[in-house]
Amino acid sequence: MAHFLARRLLLQFLVFAGVLVLTFLISHVVPGDPALLRAGPKASAETIAKIRHDMGLDRPLPIQLAVYVRELLRGDLGTSIRTQRPVITDIAEHFPATFELTTLSLLVVVAVGIPLGVLSAVRKDRLPDHFSRVVAISGVSLPVFWLGLVLIYVFFVRLGWLPGTGRLDMGVDPPPPLTGLYLVDSVAARDWEALRSSVRHLLLPVFLLSYVSLAPVVRMVRSSMLEVLGQDYIRTARAKGLAERLVLYRHALRNALIPTLTVIGLSYGTLLQGAVVTETIFAWPGMAYYAVGSMTYLDYPAVMGITLVSALIYTTVNLVVDLLYGVVDPRIRYD
Amino acid sequence: MAVRVFGWMWAVVPVVVVALLAAPLPAGSAQATPQDVLIFGSTSDVETMDPQVTVDNIAWRAIYYCYDRLVQLKGGTTEVAPQLAESWTISPDGKTFTFRLRRGVKFTDGTPLDARAVQFSFTRLLKMGKGAAGLWDGILDASGITVVNPTTIRFTLKTPFAPFLGSLATDQASIVSPGVMKHESGGDMGQAWLAGNSAGSGPFRLKEWRRGERLVLERNPTYWGRKPALRQVIIRNIPDPAVLRDLLERGEVDMGETLTDDQLDALKGKPGITVFEAPSFLVTYLYLNNKNPYLSKVKVRQAISYAIDYEGIIRGVKKGRAVQMRGPIPQGMAGHDKTVFQYTRNVARARQLLAEAGYPQGFELSLLIDPGIREWADIATIVQANLAEVGIKVKIEGFARPTMRAKLDKADFDMATGFWTPDYPDADMFTWFWFYSKNGGLAGNRSFYVNPQMDRLVVAQRQETDPAKRLALFRQIQKIAVEDAVYVYLHQAIYRIPMRDRVRGYVYNPMLLFMPNFNGISKGP
Numbered sequence: 001m002a003h004f005l006a007r008r009l010l011l012q013f014l015v016f017a018g019v020l021v022l023t024f025l026i027s028h029v030v031p032g033d034p035a036l037l038r039a040g041p042k043a044s045a046e047t048i049a050k051i052r053h054d055m056g057l058d059r060p061l062p063i064q065l066a067v068y069v070r071e072l073l074r075g076d077l078g079t080s081i082r083t084q085r086p087v088i089t090d091i092a093e094h095f096p097a098t099f100e101l102t103t104l105s106l107l108v109v110v111a112v113g114i115p116l117g118v119l120s121a122v123r124k125d126r127l128p129d130h131f132s133r134v135v136a137i138s139g140v141s142l143p144v145f146w147l148g149l150v151l152i153y154v155f156f157v158r159l160g161w162l163p164g165t166g167r168l169d170m171g172v173d174p175p176p177p178l179t180g181l182y183l184v185d186s187v188a189a190r191d192w193e194a195l196r197s198s199v200r201h202l203l204l205p206v207f208l209l210s211y212v213s214l215a216p217v218v219r220m221v222r223s224s225m226l227e228v229l230g231q232d233y234i235r236t237a238r239a240k241g242l243a244e245r246l247v248l249y250r251h252a253l254r255n256a257l258i259p260t261l262t263v264i265g266l267s268y269g270t271l272l273q274g275a276v277v278t279e280t281i282f283a284w285p286g287m288a289y290y291a292v293g294s295m296t297y298l299d300y301p302a303v304m305g306i307t308l309v310s311a312l313i314y315t316t317v318n319l320v321v322d323l324l325y326g327v328v329d330p331r332i333r334y335d
Numbered sequence: 336m337a338v339r340v341f342g343w344m345w346a347v348v349p350v351v352v353v354a355l356l357a358a359p360l361p362a363g364s365a366q367a368t369p370q371d372v373l374i375f376g377s378t379s380d381v382e383t384m385d386p387q388v389t390v391d392n393i394a395w396r397a398i399y400y401c402y403d404r405l406v407q408l409k410g411g412t413t414e415v416a417p418q419l420a421e422s423w424t425i426s427p428d429g430k431t432f433t434f435r436l437r438r439g440v441k442f443t444d445g446t447p448l449d450a451r452a453v454q455f456s457f458t459r460l461l462k463m464g465k466g467a468a469g470l471w472d473g474i475l476d477a478s479g480i481t482v483v484n485p486t487t488i489r490f491t492l493k494t495p496f497a498p499f500l501g502s503l504a505t506d507q508a509s510i511v512s513p514g515v516m517k518h519e520s521g522g523d524m525g526q527a528w529l530a531g532n533s534a535g536s537g538p539f540r541l542k543e544w545r546r547g548e549r550l551v552l553e554r555n556p557t558y559w560g561r562k563p564a565l566r567q568v569i570i571r572n573i574p575d576p577a578v579l580r581d582l583l584e585r586g587e588v589d590m591g592e593t594l595t596d597d598q599l600d601a602l603k604g605k606p607g608i609t610v611f612e613a614p615s616f617l618v619t620y621l622y623l624n625n626k627n628p629y630l631s632k633v634k635v636r637q638a639i640s641y642a643i644d645y646e647g648i649i650r651g652v653k654k655g656r657a658v659q660m661r662g663p664i665p666q667g668m669a670g671h672d673k674t675v676f677q678y679t680r681n682v683a684r685a686r687q688l689l690a691e692a693g694y695p696q697g698f699e700l701s702l703l704i705d706p707g708i709r710e711w712a713d714i715a716t717i718v719q720a721n722l723a724e725v726g727i728k729v730k731i732e733g734f735a736r737p738t739m740r741a742k743l744d745k746a747d748f749d750m751a752t753g754f755w756t757p758d759y760p761d762a763d764m765f766t767w768f769w770f771y772s773k774n775g776g777l778a779g780n781r782s783f784y785v786n787p788q789m790d791r792l793v794v795a796q797r798q799e800t801d802p803a804k805r806l807a808l809f810r811q812i813q814k815i816a817v818e819d820a821v822y823v824y825l826h827q828a829i830y831r832i833p834m835r836d837r838v839r840g841y842v843y844n845p846m847l848l849f850m851p852n853f854n855g856i857s858k859g860p
Contacts, residue, residue: 032737036740036741036777039390039465042390042778042779043390043778044774083382083383084388084530085383085530093546152575166571170549170571170587283574283578285545298737
């Protein structure tokens with residue numbers, strides 16, 4: 001186990017370093033000059049040159065990279081060009097919103113996707129199976145932004161049931177910051193008004209995000225369940241008169257869960273991508289929202305910081321998934 | 336095989352959750368906003384609150400009323416009036432400006448506002464040298480700012496600069512409290528702190544800013560001037576204009592920006608809503624890169640100016656909400672010449688000029704646009720069709736904003752679309768910036784026009800202290816600019832902003848397009 005962990009952490013570090021160098025190079029060779037944006041639409045050549053120098057953009061690329069890595073090792077992600085604040089502060093402010101949104105969506109994906117996949121497998125080629133297929137396939141094929149706009153139009157503009165933008169109603173003050181997650185913070189502060197408001201604001205974006213990420217989980221559970229259900233030990237279990245639910249959930253699902261775990265881990269990546277569009281549509285002030293703003297501004301330090309943090313989250317989630325294999329199936333050994 | 340795959344809980348839980356949350360809510364709950372709070376809907380968020388860093392109009396909206404300046408613009412005009420400075424004198428050579436300051440003013444952090452504070456503020460601006468300082472490049476440096484006594488400050492310019500007084504009414508000239516130095520980290524002169532705080536003496540101050548969500552300005556309790564009627568101004572970030580429009584209709588937002596013309600038309604007839612309209616200084620024009628061998632010829636540039644269907648663009652793209660530009664200086668700006676020649680569409684004349692220039696068969700040019708700006712994409716297709724008629728084949732090239740700007744600065748284009756708004760209320764913004772040969776690129780001369788006579792004229796008007804003589808210089812400049820067809824002067828837009836009927840006291844100032852006079856606005860019942 002320790003050996004496995006060490007190897008995985010090393011691998012994670014390599015991935016991380018690769019992501020760092022690649023994004024650094026890509027973002028710096030994109031044509032365009034952040035100094036021009038910072039300087040404004042009517043800046044003179046001297047002003048632009050001074051800003052470029054202050055930002056270190058006039059130095060050779062390898063030196064810029066070295067400086068970046070040195071600062072990174074000190075825990076400094078640099079200063080955002082757009083907001084003029086430390087990138088780490090900006091990320092800390094926007095991250096909880098994204099974490100709240102994506103984690104809830106992941107929970108919904110798991111809670112709905114697994115039973116739906118099981119249902120699909122058990123009722124193969126019958127109505128429930130067709131239904132779950134339609135749900136899953138429509139989720140992946142409908143464009144996220146289109147579906148998001150439809151949701152806003154129907155539930156916010158037409159019916160007026162749910163809010164269309166932001167995390168809280170205008171009149172509601174956010175709970176005292178503890179974790180930055182409004183759900184947690186408002187429960188901690190016993191602020192039920194804030195809790196209600198933030199749950200209502202979460203409903204549409206979480207629905208959208210989980211709906212469009214549902215398909216891989218449902219389809220994977222279905223196919224691995226089908227495979228498992230054909231095995232001898234299932235027949236044995238049934239033959240000895242075990243209740244069908246126990247057969248399904250205790251014996252079959254457990255074994256079908258290994259590939260599903262992998263898919264869930266990977267779908268966190270899909271969720272992070274989907275969050276970009278979702279946050280943009282719902283004016284959800286999260287990381288993705290910050291990322292889009294930073295990219296249109298060619299805000300290198302911000303873009304780098306976001307990419308690194310996302311890579312860190314993604315690789316960590318996948319590491320956790322790998323470790324979970326052993327929990328689900330004790331036969332799996334790590335060395 | 337009757338198997339329950341989903342337990343009963345699975346069916347019940349979502350129903351309960353939805354019932355708890357959605358059901359008790361009255362459908363379309365339209366809440367009227369409080370009478371002393373103005374809710375302003377904006378489609379983009381502020382980037383930073385530091386007036387000495389940012390040159391972004393959207394940020395200025397939040398910053399402008401947190402600070403005072405030495406002078407201000409009077410009401411809806413471009414005339415300069417006292418603000419922190421009670422009076423001033425200008426030396427005959429136009430280089431020395433001496434201001435007498437109002438007494439007893441304090442910043443919101445308690446620091447007294449005196450000549451030392453004014454000196455600190457301008458020194459910080461110039462020393463940091465961010466985009467905001469660009470206005471006074473080569474005109475003013477830190478050594479030119481002297482404290483005469485606690486209530487007198489003197490600016491000595493390196494060169495005479497007629498628009499100087501007006502330039503002190505801009506956001507960049509905001510007076511920042513020396514108290515920001517208490518928050519300095521790593522020699523940044525308090526930049527990281529001021530990016531998210533305010534330290535001025537204006538009618539409002541920054542109370543709260545949830546980035547991406549809302550920014551709250553509250554009345555400054557120690558303000559020296561007339562107390563604003565509004566207790567708070569909440570600037571809500573609503574990126575989707577369709578949502579903003581809906582919130583305006585419901586009355587959850589009092590004023591808003593930036594809606595499309597279609598949306599504004601739809602809003603116009605709605606009860607409770609007024610759409611304010613007035614001509615602006617926002618001009619749209621085409622850059623003709625003189626470094627291109629074809630475009631370096633006057634006759635080619637004139638031919639293009641004759642080939643464009645100005646009326647068609649105003650009708651088709653602006654739905655009539657613009658007026659054609661007559662020369663480079665827009666109407667309403669002192670110095671505008673009503674008699675200057677105005678190109679109108681004349682295909683025969685355009686063809687003839689091209690033939691005279693030696694291109695009866697025509698040639699090919701590219702037209703650089705940012706396709707993210709819908710208006711530019713529409714203009715580009717019309718220009719393409721117009722020029723095709725006279726034999727010039729136009730290839731439209733779209734690039735994202737940062738790339739487009741980099742190409743503009745490096746003269747890496749043939750023709751391009753552009754907007755321009757003045758930073759200070761003076762025709763200098765439409766002459767020196769546009770035609771001075773050393774301003775090639777983003778600095779303003781985006782046609783890379785070089786004409787020594789024009790250089791002399793645009794510098795002379797800057798240094799001229801006699802208003803009558805300046806006017807004569809502007810007339811000459813406009814005449815040459817139009818004859819030489821340096822740019823294609825398309826149109827001046829009409830500014831439109833929707834608001835609820837209960838919003839009172841809005842005064843439009845064309846110099847403060849994105850900065851409604853929050854300090855003068857009140858709300859009816």
